[in-house]
Amino acid sequence: MTSLPQSQAATADLEEIEEALARLAPRGFTLGLHIRYSRPVRRVSTYPSQWIQTYTQRNLGVGDPMMIWCVMNQGSIAWHELIRQMPDPLDVMGQARAHGLVYGAALAWGPAESRSYIGAAHPDRDFTATEIARMAALLRKAHDLLDRDTALRPILVAALEAIACGMTYDQACEALGISRTALRYRLRMAREVLGAEDNPQAVRKAIDAGLLNGVSLSGLSKGLPTGPADSPD
Known part of the structure; x- marks a missing residue:
């Protein structure tokens, strides 16, 4: 059987990771890999389309507490805890709740100059510790996959x-x-x-x-x- 080129193989592996995240986060997720010069190399979002439209049109990314936390930290945090810790001058989290994004978590991994993150939402409860651990493992795997695939000497x-x-x-x-x-x-x-x-x-x-x-x-x-x-x- 012929093996896929590295870039195609990595893309296939990343798609499998995204499918696994979709199962873990039934209300939607955003995966951003390797934030460099203020934007990720790869980004995918499965949040409700109306929320994505609102978030984009109002430029909420500039004041998103979840994004700020992910840039400043590694690890994971539940959204309800994030609200207590981070300022939200644009009321991003409040607007998200209005779109049905109430329960969720943020995860971040990697060095500050090339950090990757996940924002994940659940429709009716907080994520369990086991689910967080699974998402963290998927984030690390995706981070490493894309890092190898985009490396240039x-x-x-x-x-x-x-x-x-x-x-x-x-x-x-x-x-x-x-x-x-x-x-x-x-x-x-x-x-x-x-x-x-x-x-x-x-x-x-x-x-x-x-x-x-x-x-x-x-x-x-x-x-x-x-x-x-x-x-x-």
């Missing part, structure tokens, strides 16, 4: 940075101290790891994954001019 990130800030191939080669052949190879490897068809798509995917910050200084710091990058070979 520093030399590949540097090559993408050069293209991201608008260098031509010749300028990038000079900045990185490598040959044109080596640059092409590194960009090709970066595209393969990220599952991108061309360099611009690879740059966008790397930014979305938190691997690039979107405003590269590598070329500017060397005082090099920038220009349109060559087409990939």
Whole structure:
């Protein structure tokens, strides 16, 4: 039997994790993996659609006590306890209750610079300790899966940075101290790891994954001019 490529295999495993979370959290959940530059690399939410719409339209994420707690902590906390501990100036938790999200928990795992989280809701009771433990295990597994799948070696990130800030191939080669052949190879490897068809798509995917910050200084710091990058070979 032919094995799946790493990215496809990881996606399949993540989908299984999300299905398991759906069974544990029948009122819905949000799973965010690897918050980098203020947004997760992968995010999925199964909360009621009206609540998702309200949350998005009112920009409640900027003041969500659950998100703030997850950024600042590792572990788990029940929503009723979260309300006692965290300020809620936008009344996010109150608005959630109005949409039927009364019982739930928040879980967080990973280093501060790349943290993953779960927000999970139950329709009629708090989660048991066993259910929390299961969700925590699923969160750790998903965190590790995506971390491996989005990893790029520093030399590949540097090559993408050069293209991201608008260098031509010749300028990038000079900045990185490598040959044109080596640059092409590194960009090709970066595209393969990220599952991108061309360099611009690879740059966008790397930014979305938190691997690039979107405003590269590598070329500017060397005082090099920038220009349109060559087409990939």
